Amino acid sequence: MSFLNNAAAKQSVRLLRHELKRGELTIVFLALVLAVATVFSLTGFSNQIKSALIIQSSSFIAADRVLETSRKIDPLIIQKSTTLNLQHVQQIVMSSMVFAANDDQKADPSTMLLASLTATSDLYPLRGELLVSTTAEQLVNKQSQLVHAPNKNEVWVDKKVLTNLKVKLGEHLEIGIKKFVIAGVIQQLPDNSFSIFSAGPKIILNITDIYATDLIQPASRIGYKYLFAGDNKDIEQFSTWIKPQLNNTQRFYGIKSRQNALAKVLNRAEKYLSLASMLGIVLAAVAVAVGARRYSHRHQVNVAVFKAMGASRAYVSNLYLLHWSLLSIAGILVGLIAGYFIQFFGLLAMAEYLPNTVTNNLIEPLFIAIVTGLICAVAFAISPLIELFNTSPLAVVRSVKQTKPKLISWQQVPAFSALLGLLMMFSGDWKLSLILLASGLIIVVILLLFARLMMSLGRGVGSKAGQAWQLALANLKRNASENSVQLVSFTIAIQLLLLLLVVRNELLADWQAQLPETAANRFLINISKSQVDEVKKFTQQNNLVASAVYPVIPGRLTAVNNEKISNVNDPSVAQNSSQKSSLKESTLKENAIKENSAVDNNKANITRRGIGRELNLTWQDLLPEKNKLIAGKWWQASDSNAQVSIEEKLAQRLDIKLGDKLTFQLGSDIFDVEVTSIRTVNWQSMQPNFYMIFNQQVLQDFPATFIASLFVPELQQQKFSSFIAKYPTITVLDVDAMINQLRKVIKQVSIAIEFILILVVLAGSLVLVAQVQATMEERQRNLAILRTLGARGVLLRNSVLYEFIALGVMAGFLASCAMEVAVYFLQTKVFAMAASFHFKFWLLGMGSGGLFVGLIGLFSCWRLLTKTALHRHVV
Amino acid sequence: MNIKSETILKVNKLSKSVTLDDKQLTILHPLDLEVNSAETLAIVGSSGSGKTTLLSLLAGLDLPSSGEVYLKEQPLHQFNEEQRSQIRAKHVGFIFQQFLLINSLTALENVMLPAELANQKNAKTLALQLLSDVGLSERSDHFPNQLSGGEQQRVAIARAFITQPDVLFADEPTGNLDSQTGEHIADLLFNLNQQFGTTLVLVTHDHKLAHRCQRQIELAAGRLVTATVVEPQTNVVML
């Protein structure tokens, strides 16, 4: 390369070599390395985590996406999924009576049972594990093996089927007109948490057998389920393709579109990871920008010397372009290597929580990281470099006129565009990025104003303080414009760190609260009135944490204020409500509202919105735990008028207000009731939850079954089993597996969050260091002058220390204010949490700000403050 | 070497004004000046009298507000920045009060720099020679911050002479040094100057130093106050 042979190139390389060795480029180099490493590891890492989480949690629905419908679907849909390389499973779901079929027992009515049938194609489950005990021995020892759909003529059954039908493994049962061998007992269902709510114990058969049962008749109520799984990209493409063509009878969902505890955890975690990553990028980019500016300023005098000695502008440009490019390339390369190891070790640390199905795809993070590095290296350096090239040779005799940094000016256009580009590339959401950047700019302007104000206020305070303080504050004031820029970058760095810390704590606390140690792991359904007292007695005697026992009475809302509401006979809804028991609605909010909104869209203009299906109604004297009144008043047990408390979201959806009169139909009875309160319900809490709660007066005379949830510790498992064995009609729902999985996911997410927090803290610290360094030359000159004017060493050192401490504390204070605003916004708008105030973190912000910035400042000036060094500088 | 008394610098009605706070401020009033080849000229005057301003105009670092500057018959006042750079590369050397070495280059590399800029082949040999001329052969691998002020200025002097410039501009070369070191530096400077037959334009407020030049002009408040005084005696180098 001829270019490399010329003098500029030689000098450039020489300069770079020495400067790197002498540590003069460390900060800007580190900034670049960190920007690239952060982006690389965060992209790689969070991609991994996201897909790991999704794969793992997809086992809650045994697939990536499910299409549920009451009719057969267009074969085109299956075709499309196949062309997209998706795997699919077809299922037919229905309820049916099944009979023990061991020769002579056939007519005995005690040997029949209403079971929930799932006829599935072979690949089920596509995600998660179906565990079955296939031998009597395994069954006794609670061992199991991994299986898919049963073979032809065989079934997997719930244990309850064996006890209720008095049959054994290997014996027969009859479904419809076909006889099956009981080939296994289900120990774990991958889509347990959802399907278990269906009526009766579960029986899984092969879909090729279902027609032979003769159960599929034109009038029979059956549901079709299509499970899909595949690469994320293909799944997304499939989803986009299918969504517009869905009709009322079809529901298409993935794990995250379900309103359940896990979905919420996942959504929040994902948002947090993206947010943290974006903030990490912003911080690293700011560090590069600050570093580049300092780089340019430091080299200005050299450029002036070069030019005075006759170097042309082209020569200087070549020299420094090469210099900067080499530096950037080195930074990017080192960043990539560092990033690779960071994400590698991060994943290693989490290995036990990650399923090994996740493939390590590094192409995307690699690409994003390189582009990030290039954007940082080019966009943030462009205006400082141009300024550098334009340095006048006159600067050799006159001190270099350093342009004051202006945060808001046209020069920053490339930098801001770059930031926007980075955010967009990372989030894939231009609107969010633009909002982030715009609000960032507004915050910067406000902060600048505040910074000026605080520094002038500081002076007044200072005059009453000691000499060193006076000097420190006078310095702050004198360099107000420079310092306010510095203050703003300190503030932003501290604010972003506080922000992430606070949100992290809130998230973890929220998750913790959601799943306390004693979160209910058993639901008891179908408790009869006479059994209620027995159940209560049992829980009391054994000190078990249990929910209240709720009566459940199915009923229909027919009118609001005498205005009839639409009860669209949507087949999918009808099927849902008839097949699934009360708990389905109550514990996991389910999609009642969503289903309904689809219906609403069509019918809204005709009649008032309705629910379209039966609701599970209950009555209570007291407001249930984890429910919060947001309007109205809870009733007295003694109130004799008919009252109902309605869940907030449903009230909004149906446009129901306090004082409205609701008409319900329960069987043939029709009655009116007044809305006296509106509640929020934590649908994620492991307890029965209800849309409508009445006072006892209204419902006490209707026949009800009861439900309750309770926590049974490992040690009392045995006792609980023997208790429950006495009441075969009570259905027990074991959600231990689901809770454990949820805990595992939360653990994963927490680790991921900690990990990313560390990276972001690093980026933030680098901003602080770079910023202190950037103004060091200026400060050195001032110190030298003060020193020659006879100021004492201790005084100078203290004044520097105090100046930085003051800066740090101010920054901490401003950061806390800004953090509080941002957290409020995030909590209420992004994470859908309750807003809160975080005084602790104000102290942390100001304390650590003062300490950290003070220390960096002191260390950076240390050499300068010792006598000999000072002397050297004056000379 | 270059004994012919040709005019190397010629200045006609040269003046410089700057605008400060919307006010026109003349920092150098029109003046005429001629400097002969191999001549040594001292520009004296109190601080703020315009010495550095004049020097930067003569060296083509800055452009005058009016008037003409010819360096080796080239009209600097008509040249743009790039053209003046070329002239400087060919004919001009500098020594500054703050030494202005490149901090991250070694003494040797600093000295080589102008030669490399001028694309001279034997930059390293020349630089080593000059370093030994200024008595710093041992320190050629040291960085400026490892050298004392006097040593740094010696490196700067070596750097100034490496391209054998026609004119050497020195702005207060001893201003940042104690008097003993300053004297030593001055000796070196005049010594090398004589050896290379360079024209020297030296700005100083130190009359002792000024007296070592063949001619002095004095500035006060931007005006030439003393007519040029030609010192009769030749320069005696004292080591």
Ligand SMILES: Nc1ncnc2c1ncn2[C@@H]1O[C@H](COP(=O)(O)OP(=O)(O)O)[C@@H](O)[C@H]1O
């Ligand atoms: N660019 C400028 N803007 C404003 N004033 C200037 C500028 N350059 C020089 N001056 C002023 O002109 C006067 C002469 O400066 P200078 O030539 O540096 O003096 P000297 O070198 O003799 O000390 C000084 O008062 C200085 O402040």
Ligand SMILES: [Mg+2]
């Ligand atoms: Mg001067």
